[in-house]
Amino acid sequence: MAETKIFAGPRVRRIRNGLSLTQTAMAEALAISPSYLNLIERNQRPLTVQLLLKLSSVYKVDLDELQGETSGSAAQLREVFADPLLAGELPGDQELIEVAEAAPNVASGILKLYRAYREQSLRLKDLTGLLSQEGHGAALSETRLPMDGVRDLFETQPSYFAGLDAAAEAFHARLSPADDLLTALREWLRREHGLAVRTLPIHAMPNLRRRYDRHSMRLFLSERLSPEEQLREIAMEASALAFPDVFTQTLDDMPLSGGEARRIARFELARYAAHALMMPYGVFHAAALRARYDVDLLRARFRVSFEQAASRLTTLQRPDMAGIPFFMMEIDNAGHRLRRGGAQGFPQARFGGQCPKLAVHSAFTQPGQVLVDRVEMPGGAIFLTVARTLEGPQAGFQERVRRTALLLGCDSAHAGETVYGDGASPPVPVGTACRLCDRQGCLSRAEPPVTRPLGLDEMVTGLSVFDFQ
Template sequence: MAERKIFAGPKVRRIRNALALTQTAMAEALEISPSYLNLIERNQRPLTVQLLLKLSSVYRIDLEELQGETAGGLGQLKEVFADPLLSGELPGDQELVEVADAAPNAAGGVIKLYRAYREQAARLSDLTALMAGDDRVPVASGRLPLDEVREVLERRPAYFADIEAAAESFANGLVAGGDLKDWLKNERGIATRILPVHVMPDLRRRFDRHSMRLFLSERLSRADQAQEIATEVARLALRSQIEAALDELPLSSDEARRIARFELTRSAALALLMPYGAFLLAAQNTRYDIDLIRARFAVSFGHAAARLVMLQRPGAAGIPFFLMEIDAAGHVIRKAGAQGFPQARFGGNCPKLNVHAAFQEPERILAETVVMPDGWTFLTIARTLEGPVVGFGERLRRTALLIGCDAALRDSLVYGRSDALQVAVGPACRLCERRGCLSRAEPPLTRPLALDETSAGLGSFDFQ
């Protein structure tokens, strides 16, 4: 059988440069001549199977990185140049191979630009059809891919069994005393470096394929830096599990899949930082005290709270929490739930919820029991979250997080000790018929307004 030959010279050169090796030193380790290595790096000689195995054993290189297309870059470049606008520009695929191998960052930039072009063209097409009154345009055409992903993830449990099992196995397999940063360096040859704000002003994290370095912003706290490192590890080590989970989601477009892949990768990162078994035990032993839990795992309040929502392994489940994060203007940034976010029963849009009051007392934990119009009660815990560090003249990004559960479970939580009065809330003003509510912002859809010039109620909108 013929031996498979692979031309991957630029990749070999990047590996050598990342390890600060001369051609002579690498050639000696691979048991070949420096001149032969020079020909390999210039794509004038192939990488044989024997050399691939040697590279893998000596430098712990993932064979997929050398044999396959880097992160699908070649396939995506082919799609770009298959567009009618560019279809006649290249005589064949060889130039694309050279670009993908020799300049992966530039190739990634071209792919991102083309993706943005396609998304914008699709949205303009929908908008044109809507303005023209075309009845063939579906109602969902105005919905962005991000909206679709949010709806899908909010409706299902925030637990992905394969990702959890793989993350826990990975964490247990780390060398004693080692961490995720060490794994990136030792197993993938990726060095991590913190960059000052003036060098990387707009990004939290960036992986440079050419230099094999992961750059993190100095704006990030230690916990956020650890989360970004874990995200990179999850992207590399849990790729197959993330793709399998992605295939289970009913998404209608490639852009929606890309956004969902990002969300699943960040969830996998939390699973790496807080392995399931150890985290569940810590949560139960501390009676779900989020501050104690985050100290134990060196994560942020937001990370620990989000991880609590993911504890739904059959036979080893935690309390079924749900979570919501908003900004100061009331925009909902994310929702999630151990059994899906309880939109119908809880809603989350009542202005009397403590998540809104949290902005008045930054970093203080507010716990209270809320009562819905149908009598259902929930224990809610709210606290503000601080964004990246800002310089003088910049405005701090501050959001507020609400994590809640059925009030019947309050005795299992340290926050359930509060004897505060129950607060009467509703799912949203338009769906709530509570009379005399001082916080009402809109009249209910189900009742007619009571407009009486001789009297006025306590609320902004009186109704019959």
């Protein structure tokens, strides 16, 4: 009578690994050679009835665990690969059976991911239907606005433009402004370009920050702007007039599509050049090191705002004189992202910035206060964050104050180089965004994760309505 042969190498290997045994130790207990056990685990030799009984008696293994079929997992995998997106990937079922046999945990992960994908597809379908019912139309355009393309470009590339920085530093040296850059810039604009700067009351220019009248050669600034913001507007205009070729070259080096995108990018570069002129690289870098990157001390030293000093810190990446690679993010009190950037680009994948537990959201309840946190991501990465509210243009009696919040961050490895790293509290567990975070029992969770199926149970209620398995 022929012996029944069972090829179950991956299962034997899982049993051995679960018991923390070496092949030599298990082979000795089963009275076979280590090389023979190695062949069994690689499915090059079968498990005989005698070996099955030996495994059962020595390790108390359920024989069904070794002889059981994987039809359940294989059938579920077959359903996944029947999806039109994957239908042409496999010529037959053999590979699915091998995956279910050799890597059941991987098979389980594929099934969970596919369930999350299906749930998300259904949500998007429902959203499209809702928009259609409300008259927005089902054919939503995939075309991106020029502003979106420029924003992504500035967020993903390092916030350092060597040509603009060098030109601004040289221009500052020519001006020799001592401690009064504002007066020096006004005088230079009048002397070199016949351009006068005037500040207008709110009723004369209610909806504009500034206006350049080329006919009368006057630059009008709104009295809504703080002195620091007025200085930046003047510095932007002066930079564009002082070294226009550098702006053109920088724009030519950027992958921009269309005149509108180029115009928006020019404005962002003008803001960058203004900061470089107000805070020349070499002097600012030296001051940042002395102050251990204390933003309040730097703003006082250079007579700039908190936002301007923090933004400048994210640009210190000159190869021979680099600073800490900071990144920053500005939001409004509704959580809308206004801008992001960083010395090495904004770390979207590692940090995200959309977790409601970040102190940048709490800053609105403590206007003007600097909030320092260390935060830990699900993967173990730890960041040092500094958050503070920013005041917008001056509002009138019956106008709503525009207040935003800024988050300045860096890898915790640099915490000791900053004043904010002294006595930092234990890390706060956060995620990149609720949709991508699988931390269980989070009191701040605002949305269910797309990567985990919801664990709804009539008999059990968790800390969040978005409990998941």
